[in-house]
Amino acid sequence: MRSRSLAVGTVLAVAVTACGTNSGNTSGSGTADPGGSGDGVKVGVVLPETATSARWEGFDKPLLDKALRAEGLDPDIQNAQGDVQKFATLADGMINAGVRVLLIAAPNSEVGASVARKAEAQGIQVIDYDRLNLGGSSKFYVSFDNVKVGELQGRGLVDGLAKLAPGKKPAEVIEIEGAPTDNNATLFYNGQQNVLKPKYTSGELKLVQSQPIEGWDNQKGGTTFEQILTGNGQKVDGVVAANDGLAGAVITVLRKYGLTGKVPVTGQDATPDGLQAVLRGDQYMTVFKPIAAEAEAAAKLAGALARGDTAAADKLANGVTKDPKGNRDVKSVLLTAQLITRENVKSVVDAQFVKASDICVADTAAACAELGIK
Numbered sequence: 569m570r571s572r573s574l575a576v577g578t579v580l581a582v583a584v585t586a587c588g589t590n591s592g593n594t595s596g597s598g599t600a601d602p603g604g605s606g607d608g609v610k611v612g613v614v615l616p617e618t619a620t621s622a623r624w625e626g627f628d629k630p631l632l633d634k635a636l637r638a639e640g641l642d643p644d645i646q647n648a649q650g651d652v653q654k655f656a657t658l659a660d661g662m663i664n665a666g667v668r669v670l671l672i673a674a675p676n677s678e679v680g681a682s683v684a685r686k687a688e689a690q691g692i693q694v695i696d697y698d699r700l701n702l703g704g705s706s707k708f709y710v711s712f713d714n715v716k717v718g719e720l721q722g723r724g725l726v727d728g729l730a731k732l733a734p735g736k737k738p739a740e741v742i743e744i745e746g747a748p749t750d751n752n753a754t755l756f757y758n759g760q761q762n763v764l765k766p767k768y769t770s771g772e773l774k775l776v777q778s779q780p781i782e783g784w785d786n787q788k789g790g791t792t793f794e795q796i797l798t799g800n801g802q803k804v805d806g807v808v809a810a811n812d813g814l815a816g817a818v819i820t821v822l823r824k825y826g827l828t829g830k831v832p833v834t835g836q837d838a839t840p841d842g843l844q845a846v847l848r849g850d851q852y853m854t855v856f857k858p859i860a861a862e863a864e865a866a867a868k869l870a871g872a873l874a875r876g877d878t879a880a881a882d883k884l885a886n887g888v889t890k891d892p893k894g895n896r897d898v899k900s901v902l903l904t905a906q907l908i909t910r911e912n913v914k915s916v917v918d919a920q921f922v923k924a925s926d927i928c929v930a931d932t933a934a935a936c937a938e939l940g941i942k
């Protein structure tokens with residue numbers, strides 16, 4: 569079992585109702601509200617990838633655009649497409665364009681920390697958005713309680729095994745984890761192990777292999793999973809997949825071996841593909857992270873920092889998160905997430921995070937009807 573550095577979330581996570589709609593389909597075409605508190609102050613946002621999860625372009629970008637404009641700010645939101653050098657170049661462009669606040673969700677801590685140092689040297693306030701940059705210097709971090717996200721995944725796997733492999737002892741588990749360069753992947757893993765480790769130790773579960781996937785690359789996740797599965801005689805009882813993108817790749821392999829619907833697979837992000845897989849019974853669970861709440865919290869923080877109102881910014885934080893590499897406590901706003909199985913997929917539609925038409929397709933129509941999703 570790998571040991572992993574621990575960025576401990578020592579914060580009180582607040583329960584959030586997804587205030588406002590979570591709908592990822594807001595248009596970003598509005599103009600900055602000059603009458604707002606932000607007076608059209610420029611704010612830069614650099615997102616990490618697109619291929620690893622539909623969340624970044626489908627949800628974070630439109631919801632951040634809407635929330636930042638509602639604060640009277642003038643956002644410029646770009647995506648590094650998983651390319652570290654592009655991330656740095658995009659950030660440089662925003663620093664040179666004179667943004668007053670910079671929000672970053674970096675592909676790795678090194679580039680995130682170096683961007684933050686450069687921006688702060690120009691007097692720009694930096695917020696680590698969704699991902700904490702270990703060894704960084706950003707004054708604030710806005711995300712979900714990602715250890716708790718991992719615990720929901722661990723619990724989901726155990727519930728799924730009880731349903732799909734009752735009495736199997738030990739139930740054999742393969743773990744397909746996120747990028748080792750993403751501190752969130754470490755936190756998800758640590759949360760999963762809070763639930764699973766005692767069961768590995770007791771012999772209730774047996775770990776076949778745990779494998780982090782560079783860059784969260786879904787393709788790599790699928791081929792790696794297939795290698796481990798065939799190396800284990802095409803046997804597996806449950807799979808931890810760290811997000812819906814990796815879960816989809818795992819399910820494609822399981823289908824090849826006639827194992828879909830028999831082997832619980834975890835996920836996270838409640839993406840349309842992930843929710844469809846849950847409705848089909850191919851994926852046992854996902855985790856719904858109300859990105860509207862995350863975007864609104866980040867926008868409020870950016871607004872306060874843009875106004876130089878550090879007292880207001882400090883008041884928005886609900887605790888601190890330890891950065892063991894930088895040996896510092898980072899003021900944080902951490903939100904809570906929700907375990908989603910087939911039974912409560914409807915709650916994600918009700919939160920307007922996805923529309924029924926995004927997930928009720930030909931082979932999920934019956935499930936939607938049964939579950940009252942319309």
Ligand code: GAL
Pocket residue numbers: 617620621623698699746750752753784811812836837
């Ligand atoms: C994580 C993020 C997750 C997951 C992943 C892939 O940092 O918190 O939502 O999807 O990135 O992009």
